[in-house]
Amino acid sequence: MSSIRCRQLCKTFKQGDEIITGLDHVDIDIEEGEFVCLSGPSGSGKTTLLNAIGGLDTPDSGEIHMGDIRIDRLERGPLADMRLHHIGFVFQSYNLIPVLSARENVEFVMQVQGVPAAQRSRKSLEILREVGLEGMENRRPAQLSGGQQQRVAVARAIVTHPDLVLADEPTANLDSVAASHLMDLFVELNQHHRITFVIATHDKRVMSYARRLIKMQDGKIISDEPQ
Amino acid sequence: MTRLFSQFKTILTLSWRNLWRNHRRTGIMLGAISVGVWAMIFMTALMRGMVDDMLNQGISNLPGHIQIQHPEFLDDPSVVNSIDEPRGDLLAALENNGVRVWANRIKVPAVIMSERESRGINLIGIEPVSEADISGVPARISKGRFLESNQDKGLVIGAKLAERLETRLGKRVVITSQDPDNNLAERGFRVIGIYRAELAAQEESNVYAARGTLQDLLKIEGRVSQIVLVDDDYRNVESLYRRVAAATPAGLEVKPWYEIDTYLAVMFNMMDGFVLIWVIIIFLALSFGLVNTLVMAIFERVREIGLIQALGMRPGLIVYQILLESLMLLLIGLIVGNMLALVTIKPLEDGLDVSVVAEGMAMMGAGSVIYPSLTLYDVVLANVVVILLGILTSILPAWRASRLDPVRALNTH
Known part of the structure; x- marks a missing residue:
């Protein structure tokens, strides 16, 4: 899996009688190992673009290629496999599985991948230590603060070293120290493991970490500049 | 193989823990299944005991x-x-x-x-x-x-x-x-x-x-x-x-x-069919509760289902996970129901006196004491019907859960 190529992506939503444009003929190329931030006001299409790239949502028209694979044409099963093996997601609102502990949440993707138990255990403990949650491995999400839950979600997204991490407002619920730690971690993973990051954010601090900043408005890319 | 085992372990953990998320609902459903299974086995044993008695009476009268x-x-x-x-x-x-x-x-x-x-x-x-x-x-x-x-x-x-x-x-x-x-x-x-x-x-x-x-x-x-x-x-x-x-x-x-005596023969041949119909009728009553429980459980977890889809769990695995949850519920209900049936039938082995309705029983050719007859066939039939139909009725909610749109599901609050 390497670069991402989107061509003429269009997506509209119906809200009552109103048609809302999510993506309006978006063209974008993201190379392997890039650290990209998508910025723009609410409703500009950042999350819609992330969802489309991550195969969570299907565009009305246009093409999305991930390496040689055209993902907008994949069936549900292969699409799930692609997400499982190549993409890590960090959602704005943590999205942890409430019946699993922090460690089990982190191990979830590896377990579905079929990673042996010992390896799973070692990796999950390592990554939880890395995100500052040592000693909290066995806590359930309800026993963790918002920031801690977000760190578990990040740990889950990066523990398998996916080719691409898609993060939607990852720092929205974090204090500035936690946000800065998280971004440092992203940068480190990007630099050492060549993991591609695409982050949708309003947060100027986050944008300052990006090496490429794409601004969106009304479903269109209005600027795309290196930082 | 390792992957399959690992995936099975994942859905097993999720199913078991999800089952106990809402203790009260699971408890009520377990109670309903247990009582239903008990009723299936207990009433079948009584009916079979009564029909056995009618047949034995009839045969000893032939003789x-x-x-x-x-x-x-x-x-x-x-x-x-x-x-x-x-x-x-x-x-x-x-x-x-x-x-x-x-x-x-x-x-x-x-x-x-x-x-x-x-x-x-x-x-x-x-x-x-x-x-x-x-x-x-x-x-x-x-x-x-x-x-x-x-x-x-x-x-x-x-x-x-x-x-x-x-x-x-x-x-x-x-x-x-x-x-x-x-x-x-x-x-x-x-x-x-x-x-x-x-x-x-x-x-x-x-x-x-x-x-x-x-x-x-x-x-x-x-x-x-x-x-x-x-x-x-x-x-x-x-x-x-x-x-x-x-x-x-x-x-x-x-x-x-x-x-x-062809009347006795018809009664004998009808008994198995009658037991099956009886078991299915009770199950149908149960199935409404079972489907409702599953639908509610899925409704409460739409966001999580969207999440596990987003994380890369295949739709088929989501179906299996929900079916496994239903199977666990059914199995626990069956165990409790079977035990209840056993402990209530055992003390009645010496006969259940129904002499208050002796005349009616005599009109049917049966005596005024019913000896419940617990047969392996009836127990297996009740258990198999509950498991098979239980899984069948769970397929639709499970399938619908696997077809949820992940983006919509993730945005459900």
Whole structure:
């Protein structure tokens, strides 16, 4: 899996009688190992673009290629496999599985991948230590603060070293120290493991970490500049 | 293989923990399944016990599992249609074919007269030694004694008949019948025993005398009305029937009980179908609760389902996870239900007294005590129906969960 190529992506939503444009003929190329931030006001299409790239949502028209694979044409099963093996997601609102502990949440993707138990255990403990949650491995999400839950979600997204991490407002619920730690971690993973990051954010601090900043408005890319 | 095992472990963990997320709902559903399964097994055991009793009563009234007789005898049970006592191949087959009990019997229509009343009856000449296994009358003597030998000169009558005749133990009655030459055959007997039967009709119509005594009375030396065979289980008489039929000389008719009394046969054949229908009806009532529980459980977890889809769990695995959750619920309910059934049926093994509805039971041909009959077949049937239909009814909610749109699901609050 390497670069991402989107061509003429269009997506509209119906809200009552109103048609809302999510993506309006978006063209974008993201190379392997890039650290990209998508910025723009609410409703500009950042999350819609992330969802489309991550195969969570299907565009009305246009093409999305991930390496040689055209993902907008994949069936549900292969699409799930692609997400499982190549993409890590960090959602704005943590999205942890409430019946699993922090460690089990982190191990979830590896377990579905079929990673042996010992390896799973070692990796999950390592990554939880890395995100500052040592000693909290066995806590359930309800026993963790918002920031801690977000760190578990990040740990889950990066523990398998996916080719691409898609993060939607990852720092929205974090204090500035936690946000800065998280971004440092992203940068480190990007630099050492060549993991591609695409982050949708309003947060100027986050944008300052990006090496490429794409601004969106009304479903269109209005600027795309290196930082 | 490792991956499959790992995935199974994942969905097993998720299913088990999700099951106990809402203790109250799971508890209510478990209670419903357990009570449903208990009702299936308990009521089936009662019904089967009642039908068994009706069949046993009916068969003991025929009597026997297999009968050998003159081809005309069932239509015209007169002394003219008697047969020779068994000998040769037939006797060897009866003696050496693993037949549990066999006996010669005489059965003719007759009239019984007391000083005050007279009645038409079935006069039955029996061999006292084997009668306990054939009609069970010796065990139901309420006054006096049963016949003791083939030449016993006494008469055993039912309590109801004694009441109708206004006679009692020790009194003399007169029996009148016909010999093969159509001459009156008549003699006096002393009532030496009075028996009780589950069915009043039986008490009123069947009168027992010793075979030898009746042969003398009816002038049919060496001849009998029927040869009656009883095997271990009325359900499995087919092979004995074939062996005996093969050894029976031409001119005699061999019939198993289900051909002699087709009503009993229909009842026997309907029982299994009836049990299945009963089990399915209870399950249908249960299934509404089960589907509702699953739909609610899925409705509450839409966001999580979207999340596990986003994380890369295949739709098929989501279906399996929800089915596994349903299976766990069903299995726990089954275990509790089976145990409940066992502990409630066991104390009733000595019989459940339903004498308050004895008349109704007698009309159906059953006694006033029901002995629940717990069979492996019925237990397995109830369990298999619950598991299979339970999984079937869970497929739709599970499938719908797997088809959720992940983006919409993730944005559900």
